[in-house]
Amino acid sequence: MRETPEELTALQALLDASLAGSTSHLRSIIAPDRTLTAEQLTTILTGMRTLALSTVTVKGEPRISGVDGHFLHGRWYFGTARTAAKARHLTARPAASVAHMRGEELGVFTHGTAETLNPAGGEPDAEWPELLAYFKDLYGEEAFDWDNDVVFFRLRPHWMTVYAPDFAKLTAD
Template sequence: MDAVELTRRLTGMRLITVATVTADNRPLTGPFDGYFLHGAWWFSSGPDAVRIRHLRARPAVSATYLPGEELSVTAHGRAELFDLHGPECADLRRAMLDFYLPKQGPAFQEWMDGLVGGVGVRIEAQKLFTFSAA
């Protein structure tokens, strides 16, 4: 699958599983609303979330999008953390609004605008693996 096809197939929100590492080197995974923007996975969370604390201390991260047997996209790399309301996260915020405003209405934007300390995360992939059966 080339980059154009990958980008076409990863539009909108895609549920991804993100893996971080605990202080005693245990892996911890969990789901996030992922957005594939400009060739990188992005997601967001609160500043005190367990995985955000892990990434602040140990930025090694992996994420996988696996909607079924026909497609898989896995990124391994380093997490870069940003203020969700800062300019670096403008595309992430726009993608979140594009996805959730039609579903939840203006209340979603009010909620997002009111988040204090929200963190946007970009995975700077050192390796990106894809599989497509189609």
């Protein structure tokens, strides 16, 4: 867990507002006893988590693919090859959605705006040095040409909800 108290407060506000503004159908599934608090969520989402990432083509067609996701500071971070179609999609049309699911025990669904952390030939995001150190520690210093081969994104969420019917089961695994 890398979240500050302020980040946890902001994440909890986002979770509460997202669920409150959802349809009655979704609220019938993600009831108060079948969701997590921000603090519980950040204890569960440590390390690399596989995400289903949804982007949009220039023709407005949806595309979904998998990425390594990292939940840090109350947000999702993920990378891909600079030459990947999803990198082009996110650069041109940054609206994106991600889902992380673990069977029927956990579902984290997020909609937001993808922000490039290390643009090719551009000024890196202020968070990039900290995140680069984290990624190099996780994947290895020599895993990639970090400047030229990979691009990383932060998904700035405007909506996020969590389905988790049994927190004790999640922490026991």
